[in-house]
Amino acid sequence: MRKIKLNVNGEMHELEIKDSRTLLEVIREDLNLTGAKFGCGSGECGACTMLVDGKPILSCLTLALEADGKEVTTVEGMAKDGELHPIQQAYIDEFAVQCGYCTSGLIMITKALLEENPNPTEEEVKEFIKGNLCRCTGYVKIIKAVLKAAEVMRRRG
Amino acid sequence: MLAGGTDIFVVLRQGSISPNYLVSLEKIPELAYIDFEDKFLRIGPTTTLREIERNKEIQEEYKALFEAVRQVGSVQVRSMATLAGNICNASPAADTATPLLVFDAQVSVLGPNGERTILLSDFFKGPKKNELKSGEIVTEVQIPRADKNLKSAFIKISRVSQDLSKVNAAAALKLDSRKVCSEARLALGAVAPVPLRINKCEALVTGKSLSGGLIEEVIEALSGQISPITDLRSTSEYRNEISKVALKRVLSQIMEE
Numbered sequence: 089m090r091k092i093k094l095n096v097n098g099e100m101h102e103l104e105i106k107d108s109r110t111l112l113e114v115i116r117e118d119l120n121l122t123g124a125k126f127g128c129g130s131g132e133c134g135a136c137t138m139l140v141d142g143k144p145i146l147s148c149l150t151l152a153l154e155a156d157g158k159e160v161t162t163v164e165g166m167a168k169d170g171e172l173h174p175i176q177q178a179y180i181d182e183f184a185v186q187c188g189y190c191t192s193g194l195i196m197i198t199k200a201l202l203e204e205n206p207n208p209t210e211e212e213v214k215e216f217i218k219g220n221l222c223r224c225t226g227y228v229k230i231i232k233a234v235l236k237a238a239e240v241m242r243r244r245g
Numbered sequence: 246m247l248a249g250g251t252d253i254f255v256v257l258r259q260g261s262i263s264p265n266y267l268v269s270l271e272k273i274p275e276l277a278y279i280d281f282e283d284k285f286l287r288i289g290p291t292t293t294l295r296e297i298e299r300n301k302e303i304q305e306e307y308k309a310l311f312e313a314v315r316q317v318g319s320v321q322v323r324s325m326a327t328l329a330g331n332i333c334n335a336s337p338a339a340d341t342a343t344p345l346l347v348f349d350a351q352v353s354v355l356g357p358n359g360e361r362t363i364l365l366s367d368f369f370k371g372p373k374k375n376e377l378k379s380g381e382i383v384t385e386v387q388i389p390r391a392d393k394n395l396k397s398a399f400i401k402i403s404r405v406s407q408d409l410s411k412v413n414a415a416a417a418l419k420l421d422s423r424k425v426c427s428e429a430r431l432a433l434g435a436v437a438p439v440p441l442r443i444n445k446c447e448a449l450v451t452g453k454s455l456s457g458g459l460i461e462e463v464i465e466a467l468s469g470q471i472s473p474i475t476d477l478r479s480t481s482e483y484r485n486e487i488s489k490v491a492l493k494r495v496l497s498q499i500m501e502e
């Protein structure tokens with residue numbers, strides 16, 4: 089067992105955890121933030137994507153210990169003051185969600201994309217989100233949602 | 246020794262290894278660096294593929310390496326995975342191995358008996374086997390600085406690019422103003438137990454000017470130099486054929502540049 093500090097969505101948590109637990113396990117089971125999902129466990133599907141110090145990572149292949157002292161952002165940290173983040177709103181408006189299992193990971197990779205490239209082309213969107221598998225939508229509506237979110241966020245500055 | 250974790254956690258979860266201890270390098274930020282020096286480009290042991298991909302100087306000077314790195318896995322994988330880790334994992338299909346081989350890269354190694362340097366062409370010993378002895382670790386990847394006449398290219402053949410390679414190829418050629426090749430380095434991945442330089446083909450290109458005819462000669466000389474296996478990603482027959490295509494494409498890219 090070891091003590092770690094995690095800043096999750098702006099809130100500080102002091103936790104005592106077993107060394108071998110993944111960041112995904114600790115966030116889901118100890119902090120009850122169940123937005124991020126366990127999918128493949130091998131880095132293929134992207135369902136567990138979170139941001140650690142702003143970088144998109146796979147939380148099922150990261151030890152919670154390695155995030156000690158860092159800032160973690162999950163889908164639960166996207167809405168502010170009861171208002172959905174423009175990315176979330178765009179996914180709803182464009183009907184980019186079906187079963188929803190991939191959605192939280194996709195929203196996090198969309199955030200990472202738009203932080204470094206506020207005005208991506210459709211090709212750049214496809215390239216960036218290709219590590220997030222969706223077996224329902226066929227991606228067309230997801231790509232539309234990302235482009236729409238980019239537009240809304242640019243307009244708001 | 247744990248850097249990015251994208252290989253090790255997969256095999257841990259499968260239960261195929263069960264180490265007593267893992268040592269994480271996460272809290273030593275000094276180990277992540279990209280330094281251009283007079284003789285070498287030095288890349289730290291925890292420098293991620295994403296950091297390499299976004300480095301403008303690497304994009305220009307080491308095009309084949311940039312092209313390979315940006316096609317590894319997804320953005321998430323590249324934000325975690327390290328160049329040193331990709332080499333140490335010693336997969337015959339490692340995308341970064343072939344470009345590093347054609348740039349004559351070497352690794353700096355530290356162990357109980359001190360420090361040594363291993364050429365990458367001596368580093369790979371078989372699938373998932375490398376030259377490191379017990380207690381040794383890779384502390385740096387060193388790539389000789391490439392002069393302006395060195396042109397390079399990389400091609401990956403895979404189902405979708407985030408998959409592992411069925412075959413990958415890299416080329417680096419020193420060309421003079423008349424496009425005569427004074428030095429040729431060619432490498433193929435996923436066609437043998439280790440990523441390898443294909444010396445016979447290199448010899449055919451050296452001292453000649455690149456042409457469509459010469460490229461045909463080179464790819465015909467390929468058989469016998471590679472021994473691809475059949476696995477879930479491809480068959481041996483297909484790999485033998487597609488290796489020629491990959492090699493033809495990297496050479497054509499350089500010729501047309």
